[in-house]
Amino acid sequence: MNDQKSERDTVLNPMLRIGWMALVVSLAACGGGGGDPAPAPPAPAPAPAPAPAPAPAPTPAPPPAPAPAPEFEILSGGAACGGNCAADSGDGGGAGSGGDGGDGGGGGLGQMRKVKVTVSKPDGAVLGSAVLVNNLVSLYPRTYKGPIILEFADDGSGGGEYFDEAKKAWINLAGQKLHVLVPELTHHVSANPLTEAAYQYALTTFGTSTPLTAAQMTTANNTVRAAFNARVPAQYAITDITNYAEAVGDATKAGDLPNTHAGRYGTLLASLPRAASEFNPALAAPALSFTNQLVKDVKDDGTVNASVASTEQTAYGPGISQSLATAVVSAKTDYASPTQPTPTTAPSTCFNPALYVVGSKQVLNYRNTNSGGSVTSETYTTEIMRQTTFEGFPALELKFTSVGAGSDDALTFSYYSPDLSNGYIAYGTNVTLGSNLGSMKILFNPPIRNRLFLLKPGESDTRSISATSTSYDASGAIIFGPTSVSITQIDKFIGYEDVTVPAGTFRGTCKFQTDDGQGEVMTQWFSSSGEGVQVKSTSTGSFGFTSELISGTFNGKPVR
Incomplete structure (x- = not known):
């Protein structure tokens, strides 16, 4: 019997163990036996709402269009020639010495101050303006390379002045303007009595109904150059009336004007008011008087011959050749290098x-x-x-x-x-x-x-x-x-x-x-x-x- 029990235990025990394990598992699943049913497990936290899709990046604005390149620039001072236009003003004028394709422009009536320089196209379209600083402006052709006209005038203050070499004093311009006809900007330039005479001659000869051409400007400049060279000492003859001249001011002293083209031109221009003052000591503004008579003289026949009526011969007469020779000697003594040449008298106005x-x-x-x-x-x-x-x-x-x-x-x-x-x-x-x-x-x-x-x-x-x-x-x-x-x-x-x-x-x-x-x-x-x-x-x-x-x-x- 014991054998039968052992056999039964051998068979039942594994089954009991399996059943017991099943019960334990089922009780574990029910939270233990008896009592209230186990509370339901907490609901899982809701999944976070998906983040909204990022807004599309805005389309970048196109870069601003570049400003149009200027046609021309004019700045105060002498940057275009390193502040000293005379230093590189040879017979050709010294183009582009500022390294930016620019040239200098200066007053040649004598040094000038409180003066505005305006650059325009021949049709009158203004390209820019700037005031003289140390008697200079800088001129930079950009997209426009054609002929230009420069105007030197009072800056609007009413105090525009020039230094008169005869009076040795600053004298008010009294509304006087000077112009320069520039067919092509290739060298430093100056505004002076000769350039004003050429400007007025061009307007009289070619009219004002259409803009002046570069060829007409050249003709006017050359006409005045030839007419004036016939009256000046040969040693001070001019190759281009628009060339830069070393102008005289109140600080200019003996020896300052070098024996260069710019220096000799400065000496010649300084002689004009002295010749006028010698001819008519009563003149209050000799350089302006000389300029005004020269304009009238050239306009009528293209020559320098005192052809105006005797009542208008306020600054010089038929003896201008002799007067200029004497005046150049005087200006050279007061302002120029002794190495400048000694002037000789040009032929009289009656020699052609x-x-x-x-x-x-x-x-x-x-x-x-x-x-x-x-x-x-x-x-x-x-x-x-x-x-x-x-x-x-x-x-x-x-x-x-x-x-x-x-x-x-x-x-x-x-x-x-x-x-x-x-x-x-x-x-x-x-x-x-x-x-x-x-x-x-x-x-x-x-x-x-x-x-x-x-x-x-x-x-x-x-x-x-x-x-x-x-x-x-x-x-x-x-x-x-x-x-x-x-x-x-x-x-x-x-x-x-x-x-x-x-x-x-x-x-x-x-x-x-x-x-x-x-x-x-x-x-x-x-x-x-x-x-x-x-x-x-x-x-x-x-x-x-x-x-x-x-x-x-x-x-x-x-x-x-």
Whole structure:
């Protein structure tokens, strides 16, 4: 029985263990046996609401459009030339020395202050403005590279001034403006009496209905340059009237103006008010007076010849060449380096260097009255034909013909040196006689130097003339000569005089007298209106006569 129990236990015990384990598991699942049912477990916390999706990033605004590049910039002061435009102002002006493509601009009436500089296109569109600082502005062409016009004027304060080199004082501009025509900005520039004269000449010549062109600006500038150079000492001749000039101020002392283009130009400009003050000591603002007369003088005929009415000759007269030479010496002494050249007097206003240019031509009609009262008329034509060689000398060939009652059908060729710096030099003449009558050659040995137009009023020049003449027949064979003659001739500049002839009244003519030492004295009156033609002549002695201009042309234009 025990065996059966053991066997039963062996079988039941595992089953009991399994059942017991199942009960334990079930009780554990019910929280233990008996009593109230176990509370339900707490509900799980709700899942957090999903975060809202981020708003899309805003589309970035496009960057602002770049400001348009300026057409032109003008700034106060001399940054464009390192503050010293004179230092790099050679004959070409010193372009772009500031490293930014700019150039300097300065006042040249004398130093200027409380002055605004305005730069405009030729049509009047303003490109910018700035006030002078240390007499300078800086000019920077940007997208606009065309011609410009600069205006120097009071800054609006009413206190705009310039330094007058004659008064040695600051003088109010009194509304005066200065302009500069700049066809192309390639160098430092200055506003001065010459640039104002060119501006006014351009407006008068080309009109104001359309903007000035660069070519017209150049023509106006060159016209004034040539006209003024004919009156100034050769050592101070100008290559470009718009070039920068070292201006004089109240701190400028002896030796400050260097022997450079800018320095010499500064000396020349400083001489203008001094010449004006010498001519008219009562002037309150000599530089302004000179400027105003120069403008009127150039506007009427494109020359510097005191052609305005005598009542308007407030700053200079026909003797401007002599006045300027004296004034340059004075300005050089007070302000310039001693290395600047010593000035020599330019020819008088009655000398026209254009007469000695190949292609120039005069046709002049005269009324001639001899000592017996007989009246005839003749037409004289002179023309520079070419530059050639005569008796080994480089020479200009002048052709002369005459037609009229006293003419002999002769054709005359005279030969002159092309160098007019110290008077004109005559080498000789070939005369071809009419109707196959042969020819004659006259040689001057030594060549004759005629300084008539370099004399000052009251001055004389004595010269010895030796001439040899040889006559030839139509085949070229010598038929007479050579024969020689020598005379001593005295030329004198009597002064300036108004003369009335059939061609009209000529103001301020140059009156010269020539005595050949043989009993003949000739008096001549030459016009100062630019052509330099003889308007009247008289001769005493055995060949006494009077010759007066009836009419004439110079290079096709009527003689005034």
